[in-house]
Amino acid sequence: MGMRHHRASRQHLAYLAARMMAEDGVPDCSSARKKLSRQLGVNFERDLPDDLEINSALRSYQTLYQSDEQREALTRLRETALEAMEFLKSFDPWLVGPVLNGTAGPNSEIQLQLFTDRSKELEMFLLGQQRIPCRFRERRVFLGGRQNQITVVDLDFPGGEVEASVFNEQDVRWHSRGNSNDGPVVRARLEKVRALFEEEQLAEEEDSALF
Numbered sequence: 560m561g562m563r564h565h566r567a568s569r570q571h572l573a574y575l576a577a578r579m580m581a582e583d584g585v586p587d588c589s590s591a592r593k594k595l596s597r598q599l600g601v602n603f604e605r606d607l608p609d610d611l612e613i614n615s616a617l618r619s620y621q622t623l624y625q626s627d628e629q630r631e632a633l634t635r636l637r638e639t640a641l642e643a644m645e646f647l648k649s650f651d652p653w654l655v656g657p658v659l660n661g662t663a664g665p666n667s668e669i670q671l672q673l674f675t676d677r678s679k680e681l682e683m684f685l686l687g688q689q690r691i692p693c694r695f696r697e698r699r700v701f702l703g704g705r706q707n708q709i710t711v712v713d714l715d716f717p718g719g720e721v722e723a724s725v726f727n728e729q730d731v732r733w734h735s736r737g738n739s740n741d742g743p744v745v746r747a748r749l750e751k752v753r754a755l756f757e758e759e760q761l762a763e764e765e766d767s768a769l770f
Contacts, residue, residue, distance in 0.1 A: 570616070572599075573608035577616035580657075581625060584666030587656065588613045617662045625664060632665040633658070637756050639718030640669045644749045646691065647723065649684075650675040651731070653746040660745065669716075671723040672746060674731045678710065681725065691716060698724070703733045 576591035585591045588610040595607065608616075621629040636658045644652040656670035657663035675681055685693045692715040699706050714721040747755070 568606070569608050569612060572606075573612040573616040574620070576608060576613045577620045580613075580617055580662075581620050581629075581664055586668060614660065614662055621662065621664065629664050632667070633661060633663050634759070636663050636667060636669055636719050637752070637759075639716050639721070640671070641749070641753055641756060642718065643669060643671060643714065643716055643721045643723075644752060647671070647673060648749060650677070650681050650725075651728070651748075652723070653731075653748055654752050655746050659747055659752070668720040668722050671721060673723050673725045674728050675725065676728045678725055681712075685712060685714075700724070702726070702730060 572595060576585075576588065576595055579585040579591045579594055580587070585594060591613060592607050640654050640658050644654065651674040653672045653674070654670070655672055657667050658669050673681070682695070685691075694713045696711050696713070697708055698711045699708050701707075710725040712723045712725065714723060
């Protein structure tokens with residue numbers, strides 16, 4: 560009885576986290592867990608749903624309540640991700656997060672990781688161009704078993720906001736994590752994202768031809 564209650568509680572918490580991400584613009588599973596913890600007073604990590612549980616609940620929520628809206632948003636954001644990756648292709652961009660895994664909605668931002676030893680050149684490139692507004696900030700991440708401080712660039716593309724985390728070239732071998740609760744980050748380079756986008760466009764065209 561206790562185990563069934565525990566599973567039900569985790570499922571309910573996963574649903575609440577998913578709804579935060581789908582409706583309130585909470586950007587990721589880690590942020591949703593922190594918000595849940597503050598709101599409900601859940602202090603133990605073992606009582607909170609993990610990324611897989613939250614993303615599973617998010618997919619179900621989007622299918623039930625946001626199917627058309629979510630699909631349109633995902634298409635727009637992946638198209639913008641391709642534009643951003645082309646724009647930043649000299650600095651080895653990788654796509655991560657909900658735009659890659661398919662759970663992105665209208666409020667999601669595009670998350671990129673850049674791997675370059677030319678951070679000053681990147682800064683000069685971004686500040687020297689006039690097309691895309693950008694802002695710089697710092698953030699701590701776990702990398703290679705320890706905490707590191709990295710530069711993050713926020714870019715305002717017409718099709719969506721892009722958050723680009725800047726790492727050194729050798730850091731590409733590590734699975735970076737936003738905090739100690741996050742699992743390994745799944746990443747994709749430009750070629751893979753383009754192939755994914757083209758496959759989905761083709762599938763949509765085939766579906767439309769059936770009706």
